[in-house]
Each structure stands twice: as C-alpha cells, then as structure tokens.
Amino acid sequence: MTLFTDPARAIPDGFPGEKMLVLPRPRVREVMSKPGMSHLVVTDCGYFPEARSHGRIRRVPISQAVVIICSKGKGWCSTEEGRFDVHAGQAIILPPHRVHSYGADAHDPWTLWWLHVDGLDIDGFLSYAGMTIEAPVRTLSDMYATVSLVAEVIQWMERDTTDSSLLSAAGAAWHLMALLASDRSSVGGTGAAIEQAANYLRSHANKRVSVTDLAAMAGLSNSHFATLFRSHTGFAVLHFQTQLRMSNAREFLDTTAMSVEEIARAVGYEDSFYFARLFKKVHGQSPSAYRKHDKG
Structure with missing residues (x-):
C-alpha cells in the first residue's frame, strides 16, 4: 500500500513562523521511569502555519501517538486502512506502533497544531475512545478550545524541561485527549x-x-x-x-x-x-x- 504518493517533494518541517519543541530522548526515558509521570508524557509539539508541501511518511512505527489539529486549510492522512481527507476544524489522532503518513493539500495547505504523546495509558485510552487507524479523523465541536490546549502544551514545553513543566504540559494534553474523545463523530460516519x-x-x-x-x-x-x-x-x-x-x-x-x-x-x-x-x-x-x- 502506498502511504504517501510523492515523498520526494514532502518536507517534515522548516516553515516560516513555525514552533517545534522536542523533548530529548534521554529525558523522555527518565520521565517514563517515574511512576507519577509515566501515564502520559508529551514528547514533541509544535505549530506549523500554512505548511506548504508539508508531509511525513513513517514506514517504521513510532511509540508515540500523533495528534494533529487542522485549524486552517486542508490535508490528508493515510493508515493501513486507507486515505482520509482532513479539513479545517478536524483532528487526526494516529495510534502508536502503526505505520502512517500525512500531508498538506497542494492548493490549500493546512495550518497545524500538533503534539506527540507517550505513556502507559495511551494504548488503552485510544482504544476505549475509538481513536483507531480505521477512524483517525474527527470533527471538532470546539476548535478554539482544542487549539488553546495545544498552545498551552507548547507554552509549558517552551518554559523548560523540569518535572513541574512536563506535568503541566501533560495535564493540558490529558484535557485535550478528553475533548477529542468526547468528539466521537468521525468523518464519513454516523x-x-x-x-x-x-x-x-x-x-x-x-x-x-x-x-x-x-x-x-x-x-x-x-x-x-x-x-x-x-x-x-x-x-x-x-x-x-x-x-x-x-x-x-x-x-x-x-x-x-x-x-x-x-x-x-x-x-x-x-x-x-x-x-x-x-x-x-x-x-x-x-x-x-x-x-x-x-x-x-
């Protein structure tokens, strides 16, 4: 199955005005070893405005769930179950340990707020909430609240990588995931x-x-x-x-x-x-x- 039609033209980052924060992987491993913090950890987050030619293909699965909020423009994502169109006011939730790809629309590129989350509870939570590769796209009931929570995650991750900042980022991320779980309507469904x-x-x-x-x-x-x-x-x-x-x-x-x-x-x-x-x-x-x- 083709996950991405033209990977040579896709760029994963480097957009004017972008924000991108990556928690060092040794620090991720350290946090994941702490009982009070290991249930959910934000490992990466960012903001890509009008991300023309943006795209990412992952033939090797990663251990984090990927959450993408499209606040403007259009794009798509692809899993083992097929390709899904994404529009402004929708979110993509891609479970960990599964191959996937995603990219911006060529004519109306999306603006993204995004984060990666890891943790002991992620797999069970996504399964319970119906966030699967069969239905990776959800329409948001309140895009402003959703974007505000991603912005809060970014704010805490920009502050520093202390336990208190990472716990605060995780708290906002849990709130975000709960909102996404409550928005149970997937594209093309009932x-x-x-x-x-x-x-x-x-x-x-x-x-x-x-x-x-x-x-x-x-x-x-x-x-x-x-x-x-x-x-x-x-x-x-x-x-x-x-x-x-x-x-x-x-x-x-x-x-x-x-x-x-x-x-x-x-x-x-x-x-x-x-x-x-x-x-x-x-x-x-x-x-x-x-x-x-x-x-x-």
Whole structure:
C-alpha cells in the first residue's frame, strides 16, 4: 500500500513562523521511569502555519501517538486502512506502533497544531475512545478550545524541561485527549447523528423519548441506532436517559427543599415510588437518605 504518493517533494518541517519543541530522548526515558509521570508524557509539539508541501511518511512505527489539529486549510492522512481527507476544524489522532503518513493539500495547505504523546495509558485510552487507524479523523465541536490546549502544551514545553513543566504540559494534553474523545463523530460516519441524538436526550431528559423516535430522527433502523448509540456513549438509550434524570434528581435533592414526589415529577417520573426504587438502584440509597448524607 502506498502511504504517501510523492515523498520526494514532502518536507517534515522548516516553515516560516513555525514552533517545534522536542523533548530529548534521554529525558523522555527518565520521565517514563517515574511512576507519577509515566501515564502520559508529551514528547514533541509544535505549530506549523500554512505548511506548504508539508508531509511525513513513517514506514517504521513510532511509540508515540500523533495528534494533529487542522485549524486552517486542508490535508490528508493515510493508515493501513486507507486515505482520509482532513479539513479545517478536524483532528487526526494516529495510534502508536502503526505505520502512517500525512500531508498538506497542494492548493490549500493546512495550518497545524500538533503534539506527540507517550505513556502507559495511551494504548488503552485510544482504544476505549475509538481513536483507531480505521477512524483517525474527527470533527471538532470546539476548535478554539482544542487549539488553546495545544498552545498551552507548547507554552509549558517552551518554559523548560523540569518535572513541574512536563506535568503541566501533560495535564493540558490529558484535557485535550478528553475533548477529542468526547468528539466521537468521525468523518464519513454516523457519529454526528448519534451525538445529536444524545444532545436531544440531554435537553429533553424529563420527557418520554422512544428509541423509535430517535432512530427516525437519525435516519437509522431501531437496531442499528441502538447499537451505534451504545458504542458511542457506552450506555443503552434507556440507561443513558436514566443517568441524565438521576443527575437532575441529585441536583434537586442537593439544592432545593422539594419533596421526593415533586422531584420525581420534575425529572420525568409520574410514579414517585418507581422513581425512588430506581434512584436506590443507581445510588445504593434512597433519595431521602441521599439528601441527609454529607457531601462536598
């Protein structure tokens, strides 16, 4: 398989106005040996504005995950599963230990914010979040927040390579990875429709909403929608809605003097006894006991 069509013309770096920071590999090994720091380490990061002719081909896999945020222009990436177009407002997440390549569009070259991350938790996290070579591109719900976090990583890496700076960079990188994990919609897939359905449930948590209605809005069959929803959120539709209602119920119990019956109705249950049984199943205690329990 051809990972890059014209590697002779591609350049990996050296763009006007770029920033590029590389943690010395002996320092990487030192940090990776420290129990408190080894879960995630930023090894490289940078910013490439209008990176014309930018490209990278890795036939030999590296141990770091590569995260690229395209804030302007266009580009592409390629894995063992094929080639994927990338546009402004999208991110590429390439897992470690897999061959890959990527490059700028010839006519509208991308502007990139990027980092490499290593650590004990990376493989498991990427797998759980669905960040795989089969779906390496995600559309960002908030590009500004995402770019700000990469900029924060760069700021800490520019400061120095002390443990405190590297921990701060890792903290921003974890926040970034969490945001990317929550943006579950991959290009060409149905993730966006499922996330819209989840948002609909969030805004209508106290209303009766059926799987049939949600599937119809997404343009999917009931069974296909239910399978995708569980894969996307980690919950079945009913369980997801129950968790939303219980979250609202906890807030009412913590912040108001409303009775259990009033709270049950407010969160979508006409039967307060059923609500109380369900609350106890979720929390291990009744609503009244929860209200009396010290919190905070």
